[in-house]
Amino acid sequence: MIGNKVPQQIVIEVGDIFKRILKETEKVRDENTNDMSVLQAISIVLDKHPELRQEGLAHEVLQWYICRMEAWFAVDADMISLKFWDQEDVLTGGHGLMVQGYDPVIKALAKDIDIRLNHRVAKISNGCNKAMVTLEDGRNFVADAAIVTVPIGILKANLIQFEPKLPEWKVAAISELGMGNENKIALRFDRVFWPNVELLGIVAPTSYACGYFLNLHKATGHPVLVYMAAGRFAYDLEKLPDDSAANFAMSQLKKMFPDATEPVQYLVSRWGTDPNSLGCYSYDVVGMPSDLYERLRAPLGNLFFGGEALSMDHQGSVHGAYSAGIMAAQNCERHLLNRLGNLEKLQLDSFRHEILETAFPLQISRM
Incomplete structure (x- = not known):
């Protein structure tokens, strides 16, 4: 049994709209001498271009894209610099997973x-x-x-x-x-019950409530999903003991797969409070x-x-x-x-x- 799946067409369309919104934030940056957060710039764009606003499920998908952006920077969108956010020299070649780690x-x-x-x-x-x-x-x-x-x-x-x-x-x-914060909750299962995709996303009315799982089975062959949490939410998760954090990740997973089996093992990172980082x-x-x-x-x-x-x-x-x-x-x-x-x-x-x-x-x- 699978929870309510977002139609792929909505995901694609909202993704294109999100790209348009980010493109418009460049104009906001050019028009303002002082720096501001990416979230503030997005708000300005939506005020100027109400046709880019999303409602209902499409709004939740848009929040998921913002959530993914926050994961990239390990901080909430209201703290990401509009002036510098897109200045990174991204390497070519696509993404890959180092199976043996570093x-x-x-x-x-x-x-x-x-x-x-x-x-x-x-x-x-x-x-x-x-x-x-x-x-x-x-x-x-x-x-x-x-x-x-x-x-x-x-x-x-x-x-x-x-x-x-x-x-x-x-x-x-x-x-x-x-200094940002992004944590992972790795869940290992006895079998695979999810589709062979790179990411499994959860949409919600706010980016804070959105989330996603990285499917390691696709790259490694092991039945492992990794729940990703960034920014303030990552710090909030660190307030929970490991078993409660794993239970939360499972509650998110069961929104998509109500019949999901319980993990046989889990690992929880705590970078924000790790004394070495x-x-x-x-x-x-x-x-x-x-x-x-x-x-x-x-x-x-x-x-x-x-x-x-x-x-x-x-x-x-x-x-x-x-x-x-x-x-x-x-x-x-x-x-x-x-x-x-x-x-x-x-x-x-x-x-x-x-x-x-x-x-x-x-x-x-x-x-």
Whole structure:
């Protein structure tokens, strides 16, 4: 038995209307000097073009498209910057799912590198051409330079002490960038009872109440559905214990499939309260200064900064984090070459090219 299915024609038509609405928001952006949220711009467009307003089921489908947009940025539409939301340099090639996760990439990049796990950093000091990292247990690591790539949520929460203190312009840049939240509830079943589609969506009168499941069976062959929640709703879900969160996801699923079987296993993420991240990835806030990324990336002596939050073109992505890390490493390399000389250049160049030319044993499945 299947719940009330939205006719595909309505989904397509409303999708086209949503694209038209977003296109009209570009005019709103051009007509206004001050930045505003995407949601406010959509409201202005609908006031100017009432023919684009949707009623009844079509309105709920439109809210679902807004929900999907919020999932992309991991924040509600009333917090997404109209000025910057579409400035990302999206890579070509379509979407795919890394069946083995990012583990093969991490292992390849980590080969022959001394990586210390479970070493929580409490303090970073730099001066006298040295950088010292102090752990929570009091141990110290001293080096010629350091690259900070912790999630921006950790820096925003001041969980790492800097000595000397970060300058005000750096602190301001950190505070002026947003940190989004998107959580997943993975449900594994003993059998597949849903259609072979990429997404299973739930429409509702508001984007907050909408939702969708990612069908992993289509790409992996495993009977797994993943419920996605972003923005304020993601934080609200984190207030629930795991079993209650899984039960909520099942209640959403049973709106589509009333006879759905119970999951045999579930996993619930909590990125917003995870002490190692305090969010999932960054986003551009309304009114963000144009020089923010320059200030974020700017080094402080022998202290350099990397991570997805510093990638202007590929923010909120793994490839953005990787490219920002390469940039920070190259800046660090130049700093050390200027100070230490050519002997280290041979060692650093060899190390860098070995990393960049590593062949990743990946298995990617098209959704």
